[in-house]
Amino acid sequence: MKNVAWAVTGAGHYLAESVAAMGKISQKNRVCTFVSEAGEEVLRMYGLFDRLKEISGGGYLEEVFLEREEGSSSPKAGRFMMNKFDLLIVAPATANTVAKIVCGIADTLPTNAAALANKAAVPLYVLPTDVLERAETEPPFTIDRDLCLRCEACEPRAACPRGAIGEQIDLLRCDGCGICRGLCPQGAIRRGAISVASRPLDRENIERLGRIPGVTVLAGPEDIEGLVSSPQNGM
Ligand SMILES: Cc1cc2nc3c(=O)[nH]c(=O)nc-3n(C[C@H](O)[C@H](O)[C@H](O)COP(=O)(O)O)c2cc1C
Structure with a gap:
């Protein structure tokens, strides 16, 4: 050991x-x-x-x-x-x-x-x-503004145990539990891949x-x- x-x-x-x-x-x-x-x-x-x-x-x-x-x-x-x-x-x-x-x-x-x-x-x-000039990486959860309909009764916002969802996700409150992702009927909350440069x-x-x-x-x-x-x- x-x-x-x-x-x-x-x-x-x-x-x-x-x-x-x-x-x-x-x-x-x-x-x-x-x-x-x-x-x-x-x-x-x-x-x-x-x-x-x-x-x-x-x-x-x-x-x-x-x-x-x-x-x-x-x-x-x-x-x-x-x-x-x-x-x-x-x-x-x-x-x-x-x-x-x-x-x-x-x-x-x-x-x-x-x-x-x-x-x-x-x-x-x-x-x-x-290490690489560009690398694919997975960001934390974010709201895709092109998909979000700004519903008045936003289910993910109501269900978030950390109160982290407003206009955007407050990442300093978010604990990555992912409950929100399954609740948005538009699928606007996601964790897609992004390309990051060094x-x-x-x-x-x-x-x-x-x-x-x-x-x-x-x-x-x-x-x-x-x-x-x-x-x-x-x-
Ligand atoms: C979601 C998120 C992901 C990050 N990923 C990286 C990363 O992959 N590489 C990197 O160099 N900095 C990344 N950063 C930035 C660092 O956290 C930032 O430079 C910080 O000051 C590093 O402090 P530390 O080196 O003391 O941990 C990321 C920041 C956030 C919010």
Whole structure:
């Protein structure tokens, strides 16, 4: 059994795949998560926050640490200095987090964890989202204004347990439960695929990240599972 530290940042791309990989790894290992403020918001929007709490059930080295609750100095990230973890996986990693790690900035829970892991020679694996010039990704639920008839008695609005539906969906309230989707007779609430561009700067940062000693850049979510069985990652 390994002690896996996992940092989740505010990326929708690769999020479902990362949480699925985390679930598999947690069947035979302890997984402790470090979630950025944006990561917490995006996990909720995609309806995955509760799943994360199931995976990191709360016991020692299986906690969910939220940046929002942890303070600016991220004391829990100090565990890397005490050799509590076999490896740190940052997945998914936003362009923002990648840029910060490359520049040595450690002002969020995931970037602080990455800095301390790197100082303590704990292997660091990063799954960046902005690898391709353009990538198809699934956004959170939105209202398609071309389909919405602005019914006075809007069933999705009445049924939303979070009161998140107005002219648009308030994504900071939405917890991704999806109840609304089945209730709109026009099918105006959806989660279609969108194409997102990355900047050359983001892709350059990923290359620079891969040149930092102790850091491995993962090509895709399918690379995550094998990490824990690798003999390289044991204490
Ligand atoms: C629904 C949603 C999805 C997002 N997906 C991505 C993404 O895939 N990649 C990315 O770099 N940023 C994405 N962002 C933007 C980041 O959340 C934002 O840059 C944030 O400041 C990152 O903070 P963090 O790196 O500390 O987690 C997304 C934002 C939202 C609202």
